[in-house]
Structures are given as structure tokens and as C-alpha cells.
Amino acid sequence: MLADSQTPMSPFSQRSRHDLEENELTRALTRAKERGEVLDLTVSNPTTAGIAPLSDRGRLALASASVATYAPLPFGLPETRAAIAASTNDLGISLSAEDVMCTASTSEAYAWLFSLLADPGDTILVPQPSYPLFEYLAAYQSVRLVPYPLRYDGAWHVDLPALRELRAREPRARAVLVVSPNNPTGSTLKADELEAILDLDLPLVSDEVFLRYPIVERATPLLSALTATRGLVFVLSGLSKEAALPQMKLGWIALAGDRALHDEAKARLEVLADTFLSVGTPVQAAASVLLEDAHLARDRILARTRTNLATLDRVVAGTAATRLHLEAGIYATLHLPAIADEDTWVHTFLDAGVYVHPGAFFDFHEGPRVVLSLLTDETTFARGVGTLAATITTLVG
Ligand SMILES: Cc1ncc(COP(=O)(O)O)c(C=O)c1O
DSSP, rough: OOOSSOOHHHHHHHHOOOOOOOOOOHHHHHHHHHSSOOOOOOOOOOOTTOOOOOOOHHHHHHTOGGGGSOOTTTOOOOHHHHHHHHHGGGGGGOOOOEEEEEEEEHHHHHHHHHHHHHTTTTEEEEEEEETTTTHHHHTTTTTTTEEEEEEEESEEEOOOOHHHHHHHHOOTEEEEEESSSSTTTOOOOOOOHHHHHTTTTTTEEETTTTOOOOOOOOOOOOOOOOOOOEEEEEEEEEEHHHHGGGGOOOOEEEEEEOOOHHHHHHHHHHHHHHHOOOOOOHHHHHHHHHHHHHHHHHHHHHHHHHHHHHHHHOOOOTTOOOOOOOBBBBBBEOOOTTTTHHHHHHHHHHHEEEEEGGGGGGTEEEEEEOOOOTTSHHHHHHHHHHHHHHHHHHOOO
């Protein structure tokens, strides 16, 4: 059958339509790898980064006898929810197991919350720059993302006037999303920003997967939106980052804010969760041990990210590049001189044998920036940034 325009009707939905063409950078990366060694400074998989996050106790717990029984509970096993709730004690928070809902990942949590809060065509206010996956997660739920800016003036801030203005002129805004610490800026939500966001009178979804990765040492834990006592607040995290175990596929949503709003949120989410029942039993049975041991992997990651950041600062110090301020997470951003555009810089680095993410990948729009993963092993990282510095010096003259 032909549509009016005589174009063949596609059997596929608009929301599953993506540009499937390999982009030029991916092709250039393949060519560079064919030519020789490429130092990859975009490493994000902790299970292959020489960190060994799974403890022997964790392995044993995954093989325990209790994994043989299936208990199809929409929000997960009570002991799993209790273990997740107890894991927030180190933040000085007292979370009830009743307010924890297990998901297979943070991505699944986003999908559920977009379904819970928004209808097709509604909008979600999201930070920019931030996590590139939002675009896809939103497309699959047929919701629209409206970015609110994070501004840089030597430190990162939520542009609150811009956010308030967006809220006022977006009648279909259904939620505001916060990523704290943010990927890739490494910036964190401050108490006054949290209050201003709660004042917007929209449900708040706070992604806190990197909360326990403060690169800059501090005496107190980073602020969690779990401390909010008003509004409808959903805090997301999971073993993927908290325990550096993305393969376990256990994430969660924790409810905070005004308790009077919780009952209906839970009742609706329960039907959603019951429709999928996606979290496996073995990981739920092992969750308390995996969470108890998570600090071991985190300590190794923090030691690495801090070493790599110190290396980066030392090497970049004599060049025309600037490392942007950061507080937490696993990424660092370099601002480069505008003698070349961002694409040119990234391809020039690749020609020199180093692969970095262009800032555009995370929706940076302020001049040439590249993002480096501090999770990269120390030797590769030091060699990689050494090459970046030499390339910058050669280009700038
Ligand atoms: C901000 C942020 N949230 C969530 C995730 C992924 O979490 P999950 O593996 O639980 O989907 C990532 C992964 O990089 C991330 O950067």
C-alpha cells in the first residue's frame, strides 16, 4: 500500500527510527586501529578496566541456595529492598525498605518513570550537558526532552533563571531531571539548587549513580535528593556504578519528598513493575553482600580517578588547554584553544593515536572540548594525555 505521497509505508514506528549510519568518528577510529595502537581514553566499563569489582564473597552469594526459588514480587525481594535502604545509612539518610523499588537498571527506572509521569508528547526538563542516553530513553516513551543549561564560570551551576523560564513556558513539562554528580561535568547539586528545583512544583527525578565518587576529597557526603521532604522525588541508582557491577542488572528507584504523594506513585509503579518483573533472583539474593563489598571496588576506582586527575593536571599545566572544574564522577573535560574546531581536534588526536570523546557527544556547545575517562588504567592514561599535550603544543605553536 502506498501513502498519498507515493512513498512506501514503513512497517516501523517513528520512535524507533534512528540514524543507523556509522558516524565519521567511528569510521576514523576503525581506520586508526587498523593502522596501529590507539590509546582509548573513553573507557567506561569497570569490569574490563583492571578493577576486579566482584568480590569472592559476592561470587559465593550469587551461587547461594536461595537463588533456586522464584518469588515474583513487583518491587523485588523484601531483603533486597532492605539492603538497598540500609546502604544509604552512610549518607546520613534513613530510608525505608518500603520506599525502594528494584529495577533491572537505571535505564529501566527512567523508562518506568517517564511512563508514570508523562504522556506521549509531554516534556521532561533535562540538564545540558549531560548523559547522552536520555535522548533514546525519551524517544522510546514518546516524550520530548527540553534542555536546561548548566553554566560554567570556573565552577558549574544550574542556570536557575533559565530553568524557571522554561518551566513557565512549557505547559507540558511533567518532570525535571537532575544528574548529580553529573556525567560528564562532574558537578553536583547544591542545597539551594535542590530547593529552587523543588519550588518548580514538578516531580523531580534525581540520578545519583556517581554520588559515592567524590574525586575532590570532602569531609561530608555529597547532597542526595533523598533528603528532600517536599515534592514528589524519585532518586535513581544501582549496582552498575555503586558497586561497579553493570553486568548484575540491578538498579533501583527510591522515593523521597512528601509522603502523602507516595501511595499513588507506588500503586501505579507496582502495576508497571509487575508487567515486566525484570530483575533476576540471583542478583537480588546476593544484593546485600554485593552492597556491603561495594566500597572495595569504589576505593580502587577513586584511587585511580584521583591519580589520573593529578596526572592530567600536571601534563596539561604547560599547554594551552584548560581542565574544567569538577567535583565527582569518572570524567574530566578539557577546554581546547579555538584555533581548530572540536571535530578537528578529536581527529587530530586520533591521528596521533589517542581516542577521546568530543564534547558534542554530551551536548557541550561552548567551543572545542573533549571528555576523558579517568577510569582508564593509569599507564594508558598517562601515555594518552602525554600525547594530547604534545599534539596541542605542536598545533598551537
Ligand atoms: C548518569 C548515568 N546514569 C545512569 C547510567 C547507567 O546506569 P545503568 O547501567 O544502571 O543503566 C550511567 C552510565 O554511564 C550514567 O552515566
